[in-house]
Amino acid sequence: MGRIPCCEKDNVKRGQWTPEEDNKLSSYIAQHGTRNWRLIPKNAGLQRCGKSCRLRWTNYLRPDLKHGQFSEAEEQAIVKLHSVVGNRWALIAAQLPGRTDNDVKNHWNTKLKKKLSGMGIDPVTHKPFSHLMAEIATTLAPPQVAHLAEAALGCFKDEMLHLLTKKRIDFQLQQSAPMNTIATYITSKNDEKDDTTEKIKLNLSKAIQEPEMLPSNKPWDPTGAMSANFAGGCSRFPISDNGFHYGTTSFGNDGAASSTWSQSMCTGSGSTCTAREQQRRLHGKVEDDSCEESEGGKGIRNGSTIFNTDCVLWDLPSDDLMNHIV
DNA sequence: AATAATCTCAACCGCCAGGAG
DNA sequence: ACTCCTGGCGGTTGAGATTAT
Structure with missing residues (x-):
């Protein structure tokens, strides 16, 4: 048979650790190490599950931890x-x-x-929201494009609403926007949130119709307008009129401007891989996924390889960062 | 000053891979 | 060969702190 359970579930304390418990655990581990977590609470005189002890030690008590900002x-x-x-x-x-x-x-x-959201970057894909929208637009047949804003809203509504409500960005209704598109989205809802939502819809739909916003043929085409905006130096986003800049200059609306952040946030023009795909590639579980020009599951094992694929364009010292991963 | 809303982060939950028995 | 425990991990929760109204 296997082993005995790690602890008696009904006889363990839960919740916040007291300083006394911390002391007991720290001093026990200092003397005996962390070999067997199941035995540690028992031997240290703690009414805690071994798993809880391990968590407390690794996340808080370990002497080599930083606790600051x-x-x-x-x-x-x-x-x-x-x-x-x-x-x-x-x-x-x-x-x-x-x-x-x-x-x-x-x-x-x-x-x-x-x-990242505040800078107009999708934190999942690390792509600019507008870039993602342009990609979506190119995958849709013309009749479907009319519903793009609706679809995008579903994806980014939380982030956009957060921006609008917390950052107090004033989306101005553009009277000159094409009315056939507007008519698709404007509904007769009166409460404030829906009004905000409609404004977002309107501006999203307008954004995808701006000629300079659309890619020349592929959204990630290095020669296209999108790439001119987002590749390499990562210039700025459509919403930057409201204070968000994404270049080598300031970006924030909170005064945290002009940092090296701005050079690091952009995945460049090449990424067509989702975070999930990246994870799968990392595990090496998928050999032939949608990002075939990359090294597939082998990328991560080669350390720098993943940084050199067409999917992710970083200016990272990749060997330094990935040494421990390999 | 009181209350509500939001944020932070420690702790827990459940799943998984590896390995002891 | 099989069971199931251990350690590790990512996702989620909730109490306390902070901020807004």
């Missing part, structure tokens, strides 16, 4: 790595000395996601 360099590293490996928090944390996967995950979910 994330530095800008750390944030950049997180975003870069996230664009490559997706939500592999342990993998990302391994590149940041003193940070745990929980730290990185929390920081991403509470700060960095919003920061």
Whole structure:
């Protein structure tokens, strides 16, 4: 048979750890190490599950942990790595000395996601929202394009509403917008949220009709207008009139301007891979996915390879960052 | 000042791969 | 060969803190 259960579920304490418990756990581990988590709470005199002890130690008590704010360099590293490996928090944390996967995950979910959204970047794909919309537009037949704004709204509504409500961006209704498109989206809802939603719809639909916004033939075409906007130096987004810039100059509306952030956030013009695909590639589980020009599952094992594919164009010192991953 | 809304982050949950038995 | 525990991981929750109204 297997092994005995790690702990008695009904006889363990849960919730916040007290300083006394922390002391017991720390001093026990200092003497005996972390060999067997099932035995540690029992031997240390703790009414905790071994799993809970392990979590407390790895996420909080370990002496090599940093507990302060994330530095800008750390944030950049997180975003870069996230664009490559997706939500592999342990993998990302391994590149940041003193940070745990929980730290990185929390920081991403509470700060960095919003920061990227605020810059007009989809935090899942690391592409500009407008770039994504242009890609969608090229995949639709003309009758379907009329519904693009609706579809995009479904994807990005939360981020857009967050921008509108928290950042107080004033979307101005454009009287000159093509009426046949507007008529498709405007409905007679009166409450404020729906009004906001309609404004978003209107501006999204307008954005995709702007000639300079649309790609010359593919959205990621390096010769196209989209790429001129987003590749390499990563210039600016359509919403930058409201204060968001995405170039080598300022981007934020919160005063956190002119940082090296702006050079790091953009995945460049080549990415057509979703975060999920990146993860699958990392695992090497998929040999022939939709991003065939990349190295498939072998990319991550070769460290720098993944940074050199057509899917992700980073200016990363890839060997440094990926050493521990390989 | 009181209340509501929002944010932060420690802790938990459940799943999985690897391996002990 | 099989069972199932352990350790690790990512997703989610909720209490407390902070901010807005």
